[in-house]
Amino acid sequence: MDFTDPIDSIVQRTSPNLMNHLNDGNFLKSKAILASTIQIVDEINNYVLNLIPGKLLIYLIISNLLIYIYIYIYIYIYIILKK
Numbered sequence: 166m167d168f169t170d171p172i173d174s175i176v177q178r179t180s181p182n183l184m185n186h187l188n189d190g191n192f193l194k195s196k197a198i199l200a201s202t203i204q205i206v207d208e209i210n211n212y213v214l215n216l217i218p219g220k221l222l223i224y225l226i227i228s229n230l231l232i233y234i235y236i237y238i239y240i241y242i243y244i245i246l247k248k
Contacts, residue, residue, distance in 0.1 A: 172209055175209060184216070
């Protein structure tokens with residue numbers, strides 16, 4: 166195994182047949198990679214996402230959307246009351 170690219174080496178070592186199991190949720194759930202920082206986790210996730218063919222879709226969780234709306238309303242009311 167070539168260890169010149171550490172992220173590739175990590176992915177190949179933990180999921181050597183990832184491309185054969187893209188539609189298998191249990192396979193994906195059974196794989197975990199521990200990393201020392203969230204930045205490394207993000208790098209590994211981005212690397213794996215780039216391996217997967219197709220179009221990237223981003224989903225917004227409704228609870229997060231409601232939090233953003235609440236914060237926006239709170240800030241708006243704060244600005245109005247401050248005037």
